[in-house]
C-alpha cells in the first residue's frame with residue numbers, strides 16, 4: 636500500500652504542471668473526450684460550449700437545512716433568476732412544485748437524502764433513482780462525497796450507484812465534495828476529495844474555492860471543477876472569489892446563497908455570469924451589479 640501522502644514541504648514536492656492545460660481532443664470539456672454522445676450532449680446543455688463554462692444556480696439547500704435564509708419561498712425567488720443562469724441544481728420536490736415545466740434550462744438533480752443539519756450529514760443514501768431523474772428530464776444527477784467523515788464509505792457508494800446506473804442512460808454525475816464542520820477547507824483536503832471522486836468516475840466536480848493552492852486542486856482533478864459559493868459574502872467579495880476561481884481554472888460556479896440571498900439576486904446572477912463567461916474583473920462586475928440594481 637502506498638503511504639499516506641505527505642504535506643507540502645514535507646520532503647516531497649509535487650508537480651501539477653501548472654500552466655499546461657489538459658488536452659481536450661474533439662470535445663470542449665476537460666476529461667470528457669471519450670464519453671458517449673448522450674453524456675456529451677447533456678454536458679453541453681450544462682456548460683456553454685462557447686465559453687466552456689457554466690453558472691449553475693444551487694437551490695437544493697432545503698433538503699438538509701429547511702427554509703434557509705433567502706430561499707424561504709422557492710416559487711418567488713428562483714423563477715426570476717432563471718433567465719440569468721445556465722443551469723438549475725435542485726431537488727425533485729423543489730423542481731416539481733416550484734418550477735414550471737416550460738423551463739428550457741438544464742437541471743442537475745440532487746439525488747441524495749437521509750440526513751439533515753440536526754444529525755450526521757454524511758449519513759446519506761440515494762433517494763431518487765436514475766429512471767426518476769430521466770423522467771424529470773434531468774441533464775445530470777448529483778450526490779455528495781463526505782471524505783474523512785463518519786459515513787465516507789456510504790457517500791462513495793452513493794456516487795458509485797449514480798455513476799453505474801447513469802452510465803446506462805448517458806446521464807452525467809456531478810460529485811459534490813462536502814466539508815464537515817471539523818474538516819479544513821484547504822488545498823490538500825479539497826485536492827484529495829476532488830481527485831478521489833474524479834477517479835471514482837464522476838463527470839464534473841463541485842468543491843470550494845481555497846487559497847493558496849486552488850490551481851493545484853483543479854490541475855489534479857481530470858474533469859471540470861465548479862465552485863460552490865459557501866456562506867453569504869458581501870457581493871464584491873463573492874465576485875472576487877468567483878473571479879479567482881475562474882482565473883485558476885474552475886469551469887464555473889454552482890452558487891446558491893451568494894446569488895439568491897444577495898440584495899438584488901437577479902443583478903447578482905448577471906454579475907456572476909459576466910465574470911464566468913466574459914471574464915469580467917470583479918470591480919467591473921460589481922459596477923455592472925450596481926448599474927443593474929438601479930433599474
Ligand code: R5P
Nearest residue numbers: 693696863864865890891892
Ligand atoms: C448544500 O446544501 C448544497 O450542496 C448547495 O448546493 C451548495 O452548498 C452550494 O450552495 P452555496 O453556494 O450556497 O454554498
